[in-house]
Amino acid sequence: MLLPARGSALPMHVSASARSRLAFALDYPSLVEARPGAERVREAVGVLKVGLELFVREGAASVALGRELGCDVFLDLKLHDIPETVDRAVASACQLGARYLTVHALGGARMLEAAAKRAEREASGLTLLAVTLLTSLDAVDLAALGLAGSPPDATLRLSRLAAAAGIPGRVSSVNEVAALRADLGPGAVLVTPGIRPRGANDDDQKRVGTPAAAINAGASLLVVGRPIRDAADPRAAAELIVREIAEAAGEARAS
Numbered sequence: 001m002l003l004p005a006r007g008s009a010l011p012m013h014v015s016a017s018a019r020s021r022l023a024f025a026l027d028y029p030s031l032v033e034a035r036p037g038a039e040r041v042r043e044a045v046g047v048l049k050v051g052l053e054l055f056v057r058e059g060a061a062s063v064a065l066g067r068e069l070g071c072d073v074f075l076d077l078k079l080h081d082i083p084e085t086v087d088r089a090v091a092s093a094c095q096l097g098a099r100y101l102t103v104h105a106l107g108g109a110r111m112l113e114a115a116a117k118r119a120e121r122e123a124s125g126l127t128l129l130a131v132t133l134l135t136s137l138d139a140v141d142l143a144a145l146g147l148a149g150s151p152p153d154a155t156l157r158l159s160r161l162a163a164a165a166g167i168p169g170r171v172s173s174v175n176e177v178a179a180l181r182a183d184l185g186p187g188a189v190l191v192t193p194g195i196r197p198r199g200a201n202d203d204d205q206k207r208v209g210t211p212a213a214a215i216n217a218g219a220s221l222l223v224v225g226r227p228i229r230d231a232a233d234p235r236a237a238a239e240l241i242v243r244e245i246a247e248a249a250g251e252a253r254a255s
Contacts, residue, residue: 018249047100049223102129120166128167130167133155170188195227
């Protein structure tokens with residue numbers, strides 16, 4: 001199950017449990033730009049997600065930023081390599097203090113098993129999340145890749161592969177969350193990217209959903225980037241999403 005953020009202050013008008021279920025994607029090219037973006041929303045989100053763009057440029061400093069601001073860090077690297085390389089990368093992520101780390105289910109059973117065993121040995125509190133299908137892919141893309149079945153079918157197959165390898169979390173679009181929750185049970189951490197508040201642009205995502213739809217389907221953690229980053233008031237945008245999460249989860253609206 002999803003754990004609350006560590007050591008962070010919370011304004012009275014933001015639900016603590018709902019806040020812990022919102023991850024803000026630090027989709028910035030450098031730490032110079034990411035820092036003010038993160039500082040603007042630090043009290044309205046529980047998790048900061050560091051992706052490839054920022055991590056490739058800034059490395060460990062991008063993870064340290066989240067910890068400095070009192071947020072958990074979701075290191076979204078989608079590791080996909082030979083088992084030994086992924087094993088060592090997981091160890092490094094543990095040493096950096098990341099709370100979540102993605103590995104790609106398409107890396108296969110041996111790679112996933114190596115990642116799971118390393119995370120268990122390190123005992124740092126890292127939660128591994130297996131990426132099933134990118135939210136930018138649809139049925140046409142799967143056919144071009146030679147993958148049989150619909151996106152929901154492929155997602156379930158890859159999720160079960162990860163389950164057999166001991167990976168506790170999944171990343172999938174909102175369209176597949178309900179099926180994964182039913183298959184994996186209440187203890188799995190289900191992360192949903194491609195979240196767009198009502199009326200927002202879908203951008204380059206093909207399988208998107210609203211915060212309420214994701215929570216109602218069984219998502220544990222929602223990832224939101226551009227709808228917060230590009231808003232006139234990023235903190236207010238984040239708080240609106242937190243309130244929608246709280247309402248969908250059956251919490252009383254905070255005032």
